Amino acid sequence: MRIATASEIAKKVIQKEPLFILDVRNEETFQDWKIEGEQVVHLNVPYFELLDGAGAIVDQLPKDQEIMVVCAKEGSSIMVAEILEEEGCSAAYLQGGMKAWSEYLEPVKIGDLKSGGELYQFVRLGKGCLSYMIVSGGEAAVVDAVRMTGVFTVFADGLDAKIIHVLDTHLHADHISGGRKLAESTGATYWLPQKDAEEVTFDFASLEEGASITVGSTKIEIQPLYSPGHTIGSTSFIVDDSYLLTGDILFIDSIGRPDLAGLAEDWVGDLRESLYNRYPQLSEDLTVLPAHFMMIKELNENGSVSEKLGALYKQNHGLKIDNEDEFRELVTGNLPPQPNAYQEIRQTNMGKIQPDEEMQREMEIGPNRCAVR
Amino acid sequence: MSTTTFLDAKGLACPMPIVRARKVMKELQTGDILEIHTTDKGSVADLTAWAASGGHDLKEKQQEANVFKFWIQKG
Numbered sequence: 001m002r003i004a005t006a007s008e009i010a011k012k013v014i015q016k017e018p019l020f021i022l023d024v025r026n027e028e029t030f031q032d033w034k035i036e037g038e039q040v041v042h043l044n045v046p047y048f049e050l051l052d053g054a055g056a057i058v059d060q061l062p063k064d065q066e067i068m069v070v071c072a073k074e075g076s077s078i079m080v081a082e083i084l085e086e087e088g089c090s091a092a093y094l095q096g097g098m099k100a101w102s103e104y105l106e107p108v109k110i111g112d113l114k115s116g117g118e119l120y121q122f123v124r125l126g127k128g129c130l131s132y133m134i135v136s137g138g139e140a141a142v143v144d145a146v147r148m149t150g151v152f153t154v155f156a157d158g159l160d161a162k163i164i165h166v167l168d169t170h171l172h173a174d175h176i177s178g179g180r181k182l183a184e185s186t187g188a189t190y191w192l193p194q195k196d197a198e199e200v201t202f203d204f205a206s207l208e209e210g211a212s213i214t215v216g217s218t219k220i221e222i223q224p225l226y227s228p229g230h231t232i233g234s235t236s237f238i239v240d241d242s243y244l245l246t247g248d249i250l251f252i253d254s255i256g257r258p259d260l261a262g263l264a265e266d267w268v269g270d271l272r273e274s275l276y277n278r279y280p281q282l283s284e285d286l287t288v289l290p291a292h293f294m295m296i297k298e299l300n301e302n303g304s305v306s307e308k309l310g311a312l313y314k315q316n317h318g319l320k321i322d323n324e325d326e327f328r329e330l331v332t333g334n335l336p337p338q339p340n341a342y343q344e345i346r347q348t349n350m351g352k353i354q355p356d357e358e359m360q361r362e363m364e365i366g367p368n369r370c371a372v373r
Numbered sequence: 374m375s376t377t378t379f380l381d382a383k384g385l386a387c388p389m390p391i392v393r394a395r396k397v398m399k400e401l402q403t404g405d406i407l408e409i410h411t412t413d414k415g416s417v418a419d420l421t422a423w424a425a426s427g428g429h430d431l432k433e434k435q436q437e438a439n440v441f442k443f444w445i446q447k448g
Binding site: 026027028029046047048049051071072073075076079362 | 386387388389391392395414415418419422423426
């Protein structure tokens with residue numbers, strides 16, 4: 001029986017390699033959230049239905065392909081993989097289960113910066129979160145860090161860069177920000193939009209439109225652009241005059257939802273203003289880098305998630321609704337369910353509650369739901 | 374007259390609570406009740422789904438501090 005890592009599965013998903021997954025979690029959990037990929041085929045049979053052996057499902061399993069057994073943490077998948085091997089199947093299990101999948105980050109280089117330096121995206125495939133690192137002249141800035149902050153410190157160390165700025169585009173509601181922890185452990189400045197941070201219990205630096213933040217001796221500029229709508233403080237960043245980090249305002253195939261931190265009705269006007277008046281004044285050549293993706297088909301060939309702003313104004317349905325009432329209806333009328341524990345996640349990100357790591361994991365379980373399509 | 378059998382599955386991680394519950398349940402008569410205590414959070418959804426898939430009846434569940442308690446009637 002082989003042990004597979006989340007990293008290995010991430011590479012298969014990105015390279016669109018065939019993968020047969022026997023997911024042995026209960027049906028409801030599986031339906032809510034699973035490993036997705038273009039070439040991923042699933043069979044969902046709860047482990048407790050396989051305790052007498054896998055005889056009943058053997059004819060549903062591929063003969064010439066390894067079977068990747070997946071469960072919540074790994075315990076059940078080890079047992080089922082053993083049962084499968086007794087049936088003569090070739091089986092592997094995902095080390096750490098869906099917990100590990102949810103926490104795995106795949107770093108992808110987005111590009112070199114004109115002024116020297118590089119921009120990296122960290123793709124959290126299991127949760128749809130995207131974080132960023134801007135590196136130049138031995139310094140680094142991290143944007144929308146997730147709670148697995150060790151990934152960023154190790155990556156920066158590998159590039160001999162010191163993290164000096166940590167920025168969040170907004171107060172997140174769907175996942176726990178690693179921003180504060182990362183800033184504390186590296187001595188970096190933690191930047192937040194003031195309007196999202198009225199209730200936070202810790203010190204931060206306030207992001208102001210027009211007040212650029214620089215990284216490295218070559219002065220990579222990060223220009224904050226006030227773009228409310230998902231939250232009242234939501235701020236975008238223009239990096240090196242080439243990239244637009246949109247946070248949860250604009251995604252590749254969808255737009256932000258305005259209801260996770262207040263009333264959708266109150267913020268729909270802000271969202272419209274940001275998407276239909278503020279962004280269109282920017283260069284169409286900017287590469288949009290959002291804080292989330294929703295579907296695996298939004299991934300580019302190298303696993304990155306990005307698109308030119310001009311292309312999004314041609315393709316993204318949420319940017320093509322001329323009628324304001326119709327837009328209002330789209331973003332307030334038919335919203336998907338709110339993310340798991342989103343109120344507690346917001347409280348955590350404000351520093352009001354301090355759940356332990358196990359609790360944080362539980363709070364983040366399930367898919368990301370920050371968009372409306 | 375149905376009897377209640379107690380199974381202490383506290384401290385056990387998935388899949389052991391269900392592996393044990395299943396073993397005990399096999400020895401019981403239809404109508405008998407199995408009372409299980411667990412601490413694994415995943416066991417809540419799994420025991421519920423397991424009871425349903427085995428045709429058993431989850432009569433009651435409670436949580437006291439970090440302990441989850443289930444009363445499942447054999448079907």
